[in-house]
Amino acid sequence: MGAGTSLKKIEALLLQEALELNLSFPESRLIRAIKHLVKEFGNSEDAAVWIRQDNFTVLVNYLLDDMDMNQEPLQPRSESVQATDEHVKKSETEHRDQDGMARISEKNKNGFIPCLDNSAVGDPCGITHRQKDLQQPRQARLDRQTLRMYYKEKLINSVRNIENASSCKVNRVEDSSIRTGHVIPGHHVDMSITNKEVRGSVHQAEHLLHTRAKVIPVQGSGNKLIKDEQSISRKRVQELIGNANAEPEENRQWKTRVLESNGCKDLATAQSGSQSESVNLGHSSTAGLRRSVGNTTTQAQLLQIEHVVNTPGGIKQLSNRDCSATERPHFPVDSDRLNGITVSSKITQNMKNGMGQKAELACTGSLSSTDAQEACCSNLNENCDQKGTDDACISYNFKNLVLDQLEECLKDGNRQRALEILRSWKAKGLQADLNQMEDGQLQGKVQNMVPDIPGRRKGFVVSYDISRGLEKVPISCVNEYNSQVLPENFLYVTRSVIRQAAHVDLSFSRIGDLHCCCSDDCLRSSEACKCTDSTRGEYAYDIDGRLIPRLAVNFVSGLSTVNGDFINECCDKCRCSMHCGNRIVQRGITKKVQVFMTCKKGWGVRALEKIPARSFLFEYLGEIATNSEQFERNLEYVQNGVFTYVMWLDADHDMEKKHFKDGLNDNEALVLDATLYGNVSRFVNHRCNDPNLLMRPVQIETRDTHYYHAALFAARDIEEMEELTWDYGIDFDDDTHLLKAFKCYCKSSFCRDKKNRVNQAAERKGKMTKPSHLKH
Ligand SMILES: C[S@@+](CC[C@H](N)C(=O)[O-])C[C@H]1O[C@@H](n2cnc3c(N)ncnc32)[C@H](O)[C@@H]1O
Numbered sequence: 001m002g003a004g005t006s007l008k009k010i011e012a013l014l015l016q017e018a019l020e021l022n023l024s025f026p027e028s029r030l031i032r033a034i035k036h037l038v039k040e041f042g043n044s045e046d047a048a049v050w051i052r053q054d055n056f057t058v059l060v061n062y063l064l065d066d067m068d069m070n071q072e073p074l075q076p077r078s079e080s081v082q083a084t085d086e087h088v089k090k091s092e093t094e095h096r097d098q099d100g101m102a103r104i105s106e107k108n109k110n111g112f113i114p115c116l117d118n119s120a121v122g123d124p125c126g127i128t129h130r131q132k133d134l135q136q137p138r139q140a141r142l143d144r145q146t147l148r149m150y151y152k153e154k155l156i157n158s159v160r161n162i163e164n165a166s167s168c169k170v171n172r173v174e175d176s177s178i179r180t181g182h183v184i185p186g187h188h189v190d191m192s193i194t195n196k197e198v199r200g201s202v203h204q205a206e207h208l209l210h211t212r213a214k215v216i217p218v219q220g221s222g223n224k225l226i227k228d229e230q231s232i233s234r235k236r237v238q239e240l241i242g243n244a245n246a247e248p249e250e251n252r253q254w255k256t257r258v259l260e261s262n263g264c265k266d267l268a269t270a271q272s273g274s275q276s277e278s279v280n281l282g283h284s285s286t287a288g289l290r291r292s293v294g295n296t297t298t299q300a301q302l303l304q305i306e307h308v309v310n311t312p313g314g315i316k317q318l319s320n321r322d323c324s325a326t327e328r329p330h331f332p333v334d335s336d337r338l339n340g341i342t343v344s345s346k347i348t349q350n351m352k353n354g355m356g357q358k359a360e361l362a363c364t365g366s367l368s369s370t371d372a373q374e375a376c377c378s379n380l381n382e383n384c385d386q387k388g389t390d391d392a393c394i395s396y397n398f399k400n401l402v403l404d405q406l407e408e409c410l411k412d413g414n415r416q417r418a419l420e421i422l423r424s425w426k427a428k429g430l431q432a433d434l435n436q437m438e439d440g441q442l443q444g445k446v447q448n449m450v451p452d453i454p455g456r457r458k459g460f461v462v463s464y465d466i467s468r469g470l471e472k473v474p475i476s477c478v479n480e481y482n483s484q485v486l487p488e489n490f491l492y493v494t495r496s497v498i499r500q501a502a503h504v505d506l507s508f509s510r511i512g513d514l515h516c517c518c519s520d521d522c523l524r525s526s527e528a529c530k531c532t533d534s535t536r537g538e539y540a541y542d543i544d545g546r547l548i549p550r551l552a553v554n555f556v557s558g559l560s561t562v563n564g565d566f567i568n569e570c571c572d573k574c575r576c577s578m579h580c581g582n583r584i585v586q587r588g589i590t591k592k593v594q595v596f597m598t599c600k601k602g603w604g605v606r607a608l609e610k611i612p613a614r615s616f617l618f619e620y621l622g623e624i625a626t627n628s629e630q631f632e633r634n635l636e637y638v639q640n641g642v643f644t645y646v647m648w649l650d651a652d653h654d655m656e657k658k659h660f661k662d663g664l665n666d667n668e669a670l671v672l673d674a675t676l677y678g679n680v681s682r683f684v685n686h687r688c689n690d691p692n693l694l695m696r697p698v699q700i701e702t703r704d705t706h707y708y709h710a711a712l713f714a715a716r717d718i719e720e721m722e723e724l725t726w727d728y729g730i731d732f733d734d735d736t737h738l739l740k741a742f743k744c745y746c747k748s749s750f751c752r753d754k755k756n757r758v759n760q761a762a763e764r765k766g767k768m769t770k771p772s773h774l775k776h
Pocket residue numbers: 600601602603604642643644645682683684685686687742743744745746
């Protein structure tokens with residue numbers, strides 16, 4: 001066997017292993033390591049045997065560990081941090097020499113074993129086993145700093161590749177997104193892949209296909225098309241690797257086009273089946289990257305593939321639309337590509353990589369506030385209340401995650417990986433089970449183990465965007481608690497719906513002369529415009545688009561949550577532009593939030609990013625009805641005994657008194673009912689007195705106080721993963737109300753529900769004490 005061939009074989013093997021572990025990373029470092037390894041063993045067969053065993057995992061863990069532990073925000077390339085292959089080589093040599101440990105040049109069978117920090121990798125087994133097997137183990141200490149810079153460089157380049165891509169928009173690229181080959185849903189990305197990275201590209205391609213994107217390599221690979229999820233088997237990837245390797249070096253340039261889930265594409269000019277159309281598959285239409293497809297069949301194939309996306313409901317035909325920044329994905333995408341990477345998905349990701357420590361960090365270390373820690377804990381763990389302490393809660397979560405991982409491995413028949421997980425997690429409470437499991441009857445044992453945990457977490461993604469693309473940011477919905485999905489009779493809307501008798505006049509005629517004459521942005525004009533009349537001559541929002549502090553006060557005096565000044569936003573009749581700083585609520589949702597299943601309150605909403613105090617979140621939308629109209633409905637709701645989504649607008653007692661001298665009768669007073677029509681706000685749960693959201697009345701189309709937009713703003717800084725709550729203003733002592741108050745589980749120290757106060761005090765005193773590792 002020629003040296004070249006054997007090397008390729010090892011590389012293929014390596015990639016196959018990587019695929020099995022579902023990992024993606026810049027692999028050239030690994031390839032170099034393998035080259036060293038072949039040198040060490042003197043022949044590729046022995047090297048291959050070595051890789052086949054646990055050592056590959058050890059290498060991967062090392063590399064991932066290095067990348068993950070040193071996560072830093074991606075920065076533009078700086079000359080000082082350029083680490084080239086030469087750097088890495090040099091560094092390795094230096095370190096080996098310094099330590100006097102490994103002499104790679106020696107032709108013996110000692111193998112190339114990177115020195116691993118056992119505590120960081122979490123699985124020392126692989127190393128020790130191999131060390132025993134090899135005659136005389138030696139360790140080569142790699143310079144982590146250099147490696148880190150090297151990988152960072154790689155990531156920055158990948159970002160640049162994506163950003164440089166033709167007319168496509170990439171709104172955010174996480175470093176981990178790149179590592180796992182994931183790009184952002186809702187946009188399409190052209191990725192250019194150099195000849196050097198050709199194997200990596202195939203690898204990445206597989207990941208992208210997993211996330212229901214499609215990849216079409218067009219250069220150097222002729223008509224090799226990866227058609228759909230099914231066809232991209234490992235064998236196929238290997239085949240492609242083989243083909244790529246067989247091609248002359250200069251042809252090894254692939255252009256990979258990723259069509260994201262909404263099928264955005266710049267194929268506007270191409271018609272299926274027609275001849276000689278140009279298909280823009282490159283950075284620019286000029287640099288020879290625009291490929292003319294003369295062959296009808298090939299083009300038809302290309303187009304057909306571009307038009308089709310796999311959805312859970314089957315294959316769907318996509319329209320031939322252009323990609324625009326406002327387009328949202330219509331079809332589900334992979335779970336860890338939800339609005340940013342959530343803490344729980346970070347944990348899952350780390351668990352996948354066998355990085356227990358990192359997973360634990362994601363849960364405990366990355367969240368600073370107690371609320372956020374609690375949120376993370378309770379959101380991930382349905383059983384936390386029963387378990388008693390956060391400690392138990394966390395280990396319970398991890399146990400569940402381990403079991404999830406094991407199940408996955410067993411499903412895939414990846415016994416090797418299952419064993420690995422068990423080994424690396426034996427310190428996390430699986431010791432007893434592990435002792436029984438290493439004897440080969442793994443599958444049955446694991447399955448037996450699963451029911452040992454009552455009601456174990458089975459997280460799943462209910463929807464990747466409950467707004468069906470109507471919102472600017474997708475609103476995902478996850479259930480980590482039970483198997484419930486969203487009610488089918490609820491329709492997501494971005495405007496309230498007016499019911500028959502509710503005479504809400506949204507016409508301009510009633511605005512009178514209250515429109516402004518500012519140009520472009522009112523906030524930047526020298527004088528406050530007419531629209532500030534209702535807010536005492538000052539704009540309600542600051543230059544960052546947040547409520548001014550005076551208006552960001554939570555009015556939960558008595559039972560009215562909406563009080564104080566009405567905010568008048570500029571409207572269509574105003575001269576300013578849509579970018580005007582006095583148009584916040586009308587521009588819609590911009591913050592990333594997620595609907596999730598809580599332990600005891602049904603669905604709730606949580607933040608997926610830090611939200612600064614006074615920022616606008618969303619408005620409460622629903623059917624606008626009169627009090628009389630609503631009465632019948634309320635009777636139904638009472639009968640069904642389900643959640644209620646009714647909010648009183650000017651029917652509110654205090655509002656009535658304040659704005660209408662004679663009060664309003666039931667045929668005039670308005671309510672917002674979000675039972676059948678609503679937006680994400682309908683899932684926001686109640687918290688007595690100290691919620692993190694506050695509501696303000698905002699007028700946009702009409703200055704009539706009869707109807708207003710009930711806008712929710714952050715009452716204080718909100719942490720990532722913290723549940724969003726507002727005070728419904730419920731009087732828990734009022735037994736006369738038709739809609740009976742629910743038993744409150746808000747856990748606020750100021751809970752108004754008497755029944756709960758006693759229990760909660762006891763809970764705070766006893767069970768729910770903070771574990772020491774969470775104390776600052
Ligand atoms: C506007 S909905 C909120 C979303 C709701 N959890 C769901 O699953 O759709 C209001 C209902 O949620 C429940 N809820 C809200 N806050 C609660 C709390 N603090 N304690 C208990 N239940 C609550 C009550 O059943 C209430 O009627």
